[in-house]
Amino acid sequence: MTEPLLSIRNLKTHFHTDEGTVRAVDGVSLDVDRGETVCVVGESGSGKTVTAESITRLIPEPPGEIVDGTVRFDGEDVTAMSEKQLEALRGGRIGHIFQNPQGALNPVYTVGWQIREAIQLHDKKAKDKEARERAIDLLDRVGIPDATSRIDDYPHEFSGGMKQRIVIAMALASNPDLLIADEPTTALDVTIQMQILRLLNQVQEEFNTGIVMITHDLGVVAEVADRVVVMYAGKVMEEGDVYEIFENPSHPYTRALLECLPGRGEKMSAIGGSLPSTTSPPDGCRFHPRCPYAVGDCEIGEQPPMYAVDDGDHAVSCVHFEPGADPSVVLGEDGSDAVGGARADGGDETGGDAR
Ligand SMILES: Nc1ncnc2c1ncn2[C@@H]1O[C@H](COP(=O)(O)OP(=O)(O)OP(=O)(O)O)[C@@H](O)[C@H]1O
Numbered sequence: 001m002t003e004p005l006l007s008i009r010n011l012k013t014h015f016h017t018d019e020g021t022v023r024a025v026d027g028v029s030l031d032v033d034r035g036e037t038v039c040v041v042g043e044s045g046s047g048k049t050v051t052a053e054s055i056t057r058l059i060p061e062p063p064g065e066i067v068d069g070t071v072r073f074d075g076e077d078v079t080a081m082s083e084k085q086l087e088a089l090r091g092g093r094i095g096h097i098f099q100n101p102q103g104a105l106n107p108v109y110t111v112g113w114q115i116r117e118a119i120q121l122h123d124k125k126a127k128d129k130e131a132r133e134r135a136i137d138l139l140d141r142v143g144i145p146d147a148t149s150r151i152d153d154y155p156h157e158f159s160g161g162m163k164q165r166i167v168i169a170m171a172l173a174s175n176p177d178l179l180i181a182d183e184p185t186t187a188l189d190v191t192i193q194m195q196i197l198r199l200l201n202q203v204q205e206e207f208n209t210g211i212v213m214i215t216h217d218l219g220v221v222a223e224v225a226d227r228v229v230v231m232y233a234g235k236v237m238e239e240g241d242v243y244e245i246f247e248n249p250s251h252p253y254t255r256a257l258l259e260c261l262p263g264r265g266e267k268m269s270a271i272g273g274s275l276p277s278t279t280s281p282p283d284g285c286r287f288h289p290r291c292p293y294a295v296g297d298c299e300i301g302e303q304p305p306m307y308a309v310d311d312g313d314h315a316v317s318c319v320h321f322e323p324g325a326d327p328s329v330v331l332g333e334d335g336s337d338a339v340g341g342a343r344a345d346g347g348d349e350t351g352g353d354a355r
């Protein structure tokens with residue numbers, strides 16, 4: 001058995017605030033293999049960004065604190081690394097594309113200089129001229145028009161969308177083994193978004209990169225994910241192969257999320273109610289106050305463990321999937337229909353090809 005590239009176990013990242021302890025990430029486990037894209041989805045505030053930033057300990061400490069759990073990257077315990085080791089990891093073997101590109105670029109250096117730095121940090125042998133050519137190529141590949149002349153411009157000379165593409169180029173400069181991308185294409189128009197997603201896919205194929213992709217956009221998930229992790233209020237609700245998640249969503253929360261996907265079915269509904277308090281979350285399943293299928297057992301104790309839905313690694317944290325329980329309570333009588341009869345891809349010819 002080979003170890004996954006990234007393995008997060010029971011991660012708990014809390015923030016100590018005046019209002020109390022915010023349990024932003026509260027026992028999250030997930031794995032990413034080489035060459036695999038894992039999409040983390042869930043409503044705003046569910047803990048996706050904090051999970052991603054905890055991997056290389058980018059969260060502000062204080063108020064943040066990783067109170068429990070382990071992060072292993074390529075067999076090494078990241079949680080035990082020194083700040084110096086972490087710095088080498090970030091921008092080296094682990095590339096980050098942040099939700100907000102502002103902080104990722106230094107305003108006093110040209111973008112070319114910054115990308116060259118990133119290239120040479122990773123590849124000490126690369127000469128300036130060669131690094132510059134690679135930087136131009138990267139800018140070109142992320143869709144910066146006229147990259148050869150724009151490479152000597154400063155960040156403020158680019159629009160927000162262009163800056164985000166430059167940040168993506170920088171994250172790719174070191175040919176990272178793991179790429180952590182937090183809403184990388186949200187600010188970009190659809191054409192550029194597709195171009196970036198294709199580029200990430202090419203890079204992944206070339207370098208066998210593992211990708212953690214955080215996104216609200218289930219269309220992006222269908223496009224890029226191999227596996228999906230569904231988060232809610234700091235917990236993992238469901239995980240599985242992308243095809244399973246779209247075709248056989250099992251947690252009531254996942255089913256509700258998919259019903260909100262525009263273009264699916266007739267209505268664009270929002271899930272009723274709102275995220276629970278992060279300082280005093282409900283007992284039992286964190287989704288139970290909003291769940292149409294909640295029973296007494298859902299309201300007590302801990303978040304249910306991950307129960308296998310079928311063979312494979314599709315698993316769900318819901319009492320209705322406990323061995324011996326009746327999942328048809330959630331799934332309906334035939335037990336396998338996708339939400340509302342709609343399909344992930346909005347059609348029925350290409351259902352077998354979610355990627
Ligand atoms: N520095 C901080 N201090 C206090 N609370 C924080 C801090 N950073 C994040 N949080 C809280 O942690 C929780 C999870 O936030 P996070 O940014 O991970 O959500 P998210 O799933 O990425 O949401 P979005 O989709 O909006 O990006 C939220 O309740 C947020 O308010």
Ligand code: NI
Nearest residue numbers: 048049050099
């Ligand atoms: Ni976020």
